[in-house]
Structures are given as structure tokens and as C-alpha cells.
Amino acid sequence: MIDSTTPLQATDPAEIRAERRRLVESVGAHRRLLAERRPFELADRRRLNREAGERARAQARHGKALQRVHEKQARSERSLTGRLNGLDDKRVGQERRALAVLRRESIERSLHGTRLTASEVNGIGSGLVRDLAAQGIRTAADFKRVSWGKAPNGRGGEVLYIHRTQGRKVHINGIGEHRGRPLTEWRRSAVARAEARAPKELPPDERHRIEEIIENERVRLQAELAEVPKAAGAARAEAGQLHAERLAVLTGAQREAGEEAARRRAEFDEMAERLIALRAELAAHVDLYGDLGFRDRRARSRALRPVPDVPPAIPAPRAPDPEPGSGPKTGADAEAHADGEGDAKVREGGEDREGAKASAFPSTPGIRASLGWLVPVVFFGMTAVSGAGETDATPLWCAVATRLVSLAVTVELLRLWIPRRNWRTADAMPGGTGFLASGAFLGLVAASMFTDPLYAADSAPWALAVVAALLVAAGAVRRAGAGPGTSG
Known part of the structure; x- marks a missing residue:
């Protein structure tokens, strides 16, 4: 950092020029050093955005791990519950087979x-x-x-x-x-x-033996079913611990980078105050000794040019403190709680939000749009290419209209279905979507029958058209009132 002394009441022109030159050079040097503050602030913003992105990715990995745990728990519970419910049928089957063996012997x-x-x-x-x-x-x-x-x-x-x-x-x-x-x-x-x-029914001892086998299997399956939530809770706790360790590493690196940025910012602030003092000292020197010529004015104009505007410093997002005494939770509440623990607060500021998008996780993980929606998507996509039952008598306007309707339905279904398959935005299809798709399908069939001379005079096209209109109306009403949910 460049230092200076208070200007002396010099009478020698050479000393006055030397003092003036020293002040001008000091001002220019400080101004050049302060010019680096804008790149520093921009780099610090990029650092904050990068850290926010790393936190978001860590939160995304944590949410994905919780999603896998939930799906595994749901599959295990469904499988074990189905096997428990099928034990009675299994007992009847074993008794039937044992009786058949007994009769055959x-x-x-x-x-x-x-x-x-x-x-x-x-x-x-x-x-x-x-x-x-x-x-x-x-x-x-x-x-x-x-x-x-x-x-x-x-x-x-x-x-x-x-x-x-x-x-x-x-x-x-x-x-x-x-x-x-x-x-x-x-x-x-x-x-x-x-x-x-041959015997018509099993002996009591054989029946008791089969019932004992089934009861032992029931006890074993019930024990496995009771262990599923515990295993899921342990897996969630392990995922939470890994997430906490990852966040601790990120927080430590962020703290060190923040301290270094604060130190550099303090240096820039001190340098700015020193620059203000040097400018005041230079102004006092000019007032005392006046203008020293063209070269002096040009040097002073270069040295006194304004410093580029510095974007305001933005504080780094602070991770929320963990709740004291909170133990591992199970179920949807635990997943929602774990999902919210690591969310970083996104700072406000227009263009500065790039890379600081917080992850939004589903409130009920595991609820996704069904793969069965690919069937109407493929159907309407093929209809958009090949048409809906067109014949030589089909007018051109009808062929174009059916293709456009099919293309619009395909695009709308994909727009609704693709985000709801993503685990981060998983959800069921909006209510009424099934009615709308079915109505569009029947409408295309009715349009193809209206243009076919074999069916144009029958009542079937009109019946299909009425049913299609009712389905579209019901789907629109349910879509407007129900919101997301099971699509019927």
C-alpha cells in the first residue's frame, strides 16, 4: 500500500512538482488497485453461485437417496403384505395337494x-x-x-x-x-x-402339521414386515449422516472462502478510504499551489478518473441449524423433514440467481405418473403421422385437422407426463387428463366415421361424438377443479 506525507509549504518549484507528482502517482496507484475490486466481487459472486450449486447438488443426492429408500420400503411392504394375505390360499393349496397325494397312495x-x-x-x-x-x-x-x-x-x-x-x-x-x-x-x-x-379329507394330524407350517411362515413374514420400517429408518439415518458430513465439508470450505473474501474486502475498503484521503490531499495541494501546467492537468485527469462501479456484496446463504434432540424419523414426515434440513436460502438479486436454484422435492415421494401413459402418447403420435382411419373419400381439411389434434394431444400429454416422472417433481397426472384423452380418442374415431360413406348414414358416429363431448366436458371440469391427482 502506498503511503504519503502531508504536503510541505515548499517554495522551490521542483519540490512542488515532485510533491504534486508523488500525490498524483499515489492516487493513480490506489485507483488502479481499487479497479480490481469489481472483478473480485464478480468472482466472489460466481463463488457464491458455485457454492449454492454444490449445496443444491448435495441436497439433490440426499433427496434421491431418500427416494430410493422409500421406494425400496414400499416394494418390501407390498411384497410381504401380499405374501401374508396369500397364506390362507397357500394353506388351502397345500391341504389340497396333501389330500391328492394321500388319495393317490x-x-x-x-x-x-x-x-x-x-x-x-x-x-x-x-x-x-x-x-x-x-x-x-x-x-x-x-x-x-x-x-x-x-x-x-x-x-x-x-x-x-x-x-x-x-x-x-x-x-x-x-x-x-x-x-x-x-x-x-x-x-x-x-x-x-x-x-x-380313498379318504375324502385330511387326517387331523396332517391338517395340524400344515397349519403349523403356515403359522410359522406367518410369524416369520410378520417379523420381516416389522423390520422393514426399522431398516428404512436406519437407511434414512445413514443417508442423513452422509448428507450432514457432505454439508459440513461444504460449509467449512465456504467459511474459509468467505473469510478470505472478507479479508480482501476489508483491504479494498481501507484502500478506498486511503484514496479519498489522497484525493483530498491532492485537492488541498492544488488549492495551495495552483495549476502546474498541461502535463500536470493531464496526469491529474488520468489519476482522478472515477473507479468502475462495484456491485454490492451479497452474503452467502446460511445453512439452517439442526434441531436439537431430533432423532431419525420414519415415513413421509421424516422424508419431508430431511428434505428441508439442507435447503439453502437463495439470495435475491435478479441476474445473480443463476446457479442458485433450490431443489424442490416431492412431498409424497414414490408417487409418479404411470408408464401406462406412454400408450396414449404413442397412439396419438402415430395418429399425428398416419391419420385416423382415413380413406380415399376423406376430405383434406379433415385429414389435416385430425393430425393437428393428435399432435396437440401428444405434446400436451408429454408436457404433463415428463416432469411428473422426474423424482424431483414426481406427482400423479392432473385430474381429468384421462377423460380428456379418451374424449379426444373417441372424437377422432367419430370424425373418421363421419367421413367414411359406410358409416356416415348410421347413428354410431353421432353416438361416439356425444360420448366424446361428454368425456371432454367432464375432463375439463375435473381438470379445472381437482388439480393434480389421480387422472380419471
Whole structure:
């Protein structure tokens, strides 16, 4: 910093000029140094904007982490609740399967106990019984059915085959249609008797065993469901701790940068006061000794040029202090509380708001516009390109109008749907949007039918047009009164 002394009452012109030159050079040097204040203030504003952007990004990451925790909790709760609600059906299914196994085993035991004898089947003597036993057919459980097929040697036409339960089909000489039918009837009657004797319901011990299994699974699922909010709370607490650590790092860096900026600003303020004193000293010297010529006037004019305007300093946004004694919360209130804890206060000032946009988080995270809205978007987009059922008789004005309407509906649906898919602005589609889209769809169909000679004389186009008008009116009324919500 340049210093000076009080001008002396010098009488020597050389000393007067030297003193005048010293004052002018001091003023010029201070003015040049003060000229750096405007770039400094602009750089400090950019720093503040950058810090606000870093805080906003940190808050965005925190909100996204909370969003993932909420979605994971919602998925787990839905899955576990669905499994709990399905336990009764699972118990009924297990009882049904256990009863089916029990009946099948009982029928198999009964069939294995029903032996094939000559007295049981008409037309089959003891010789054929021995032949059947030689082929492994001794009981009603050893074969399933009979069928006709070509003879094993390829000669003699078709013969009767007996299909064994385990193994290949066999042919017994002497058993044809007249003996095969009684054999089949004997097995069918044996199966009917076995089914009639089979148990119709589960024994109490088996039913109790299944109920015990289902009850154990119910207890386990209920325990898992009770642990879901705790796990979500722990995840939120961890995300909050990471967010707090990140904010602490940002706050420390911001504090250091703010202290350095305050020190530089204090230097500039001191320099400005010194410049005012030097100008007053120079003015007093000029009043005392007068003008010293052209070179003096030119040097003084350069030195006394005004310093460029300095934009006002803007204080950095202060992060809100954490609430004492506040523990981790769960649910939507905790997420809203955590979302609001790190919001930076955006400073006012027109063009200075660039890069200092605060993140706006949904009050009910997880509520987003459905992906099903892509169906009407794709439909109206294709209609805007290819038209709505146009024929050779469709007038040009109708084809252009339907395409324009389809394009307008597509753009409007995308304008409403895209922001509501973003997690930061997640929300349901506005109420009445579904009615409006359905009305527009039916209106396009009615317009295509009015221009088609096959349907123009019928009442169907008029009915569709009336329904479309009612849907559009209902959608407009609901859209105007309901606001955001479930779109019907």
C-alpha cells in the first residue's frame, strides 16, 4: 500500500512538482488497485453461485437417496403384505395337494391289492392269468389301458395290446376284443372301488402339521414386515449422516472462502478510504499551489478518473441449524423433514440467481405418473403421422385437422407426463387428463366415421361424438377443479 506525507509549504518549484507528482502517482496507484475490486466481487459472486450449486447438488443426492429408500420400503411392504394375505390360499393349496397325494397312495395300494384271478374276469381262464403274470400283469395296478395296433411280426392285421403301468405294451395271445373289454371293465371297477374307499379329507394330524407350517411362515413374514420400517429408518439415518458430513465439508470450505473474501474486502475498503484521503490531499495541494501546467492537468485527469462501479456484496446463504434432540424419523414426515434440513436460502438479486436454484422435492415421494401413459402418447403420435382411419373419400381439411389434434394431444400429454416422472417433481397426472384423452380418442374415431360413406348414414358416429363431448366436458371440469391427482 502506498503511503504519503502531508504536503510541505515548499517554495522551490521542483519540490512542488515532485510533491504534486508523488500525490498524483499515489492516487493513480490506489485507483488502479481499487479497479480490481469489481472483478473480485464478480468472482466472489460466481463463488457464491458455485457454492449454492454444490449445496443444491448435495441436497439433490440426499433427496434421491431418500427416494430410493422409500421406494425400496414400499416394494418390501407390498411384497410381504401380499405374501401374508396369500397364506390362507397357500394353506388351502397345500391341504389340497396333501389330500391328492394321500388319495393317490390309497388308490395305488388298493389297486396293488386287487389281484387278477380267473374268477374275477369273465372269459379269462387260469392259463391266460398265468400268461398275463408272465408279462408282469398280476394286479389292477400293473396296467393302464388296452389299445389296438399292428401285430408284433407285422402279419395277421391288428391285435390287442395291454399297456403296462411301467414298461412297454404287450400282446397276449388269446386276448382279443372279447377278452380285452372285460379286462378293461374289471380294472375300471377296481379303480372306482379304490376311489370310493380313498379318504375324502385330511387326517387331523396332517391338517395340524400344515397349519403349523403356515403359522410359522406367518410369524416369520410378520417379523420381516416389522423390520422393514426399522431398516428404512436406519437407511434414512445413514443417508442423513452422509448428507450432514457432505454439508459440513461444504460449509467449512465456504467459511474459509468467505473469510478470505472478507479479508480482501476489508483491504479494498481501507484502500478506498486511503484514496479519498489522497484525493483530498491532492485537492488541498492544488488549492495551495495552483495549476502546474498541461502535463500536470493531464496526469491529474488520468489519476482522478472515477473507479468502475462495484456491485454490492451479497452474503452467502446460511445453512439452517439442526434441531436439537431430533432423532431419525420414519415415513413421509421424516422424508419431508430431511428434505428441508439442507435447503439453502437463495439470495435475491435478479441476474445473480443463476446457479442458485433450490431443489424442490416431492412431498409424497414414490408417487409418479404411470408408464401406462406412454400408450396414449404413442397412439396419438402415430395418429399425428398416419391419420385416423382415413380413406380415399376423406376430405383434406379433415385429414389435416385430425393430425393437428393428435399432435396437440401428444405434446400436451408429454408436457404433463415428463416432469411428473422426474423424482424431483414426481406427482400423479392432473385430474381429468384421462377423460380428456379418451374424449379426444373417441372424437377422432367419430370424425373418421363421419367421413367414411359406410358409416356416415348410421347413428354410431353421432353416438361416439356425444360420448366424446361428454368425456371432454367432464375432463375439463375435473381438470379445472381437482388439480393434480389421480387422472380419471
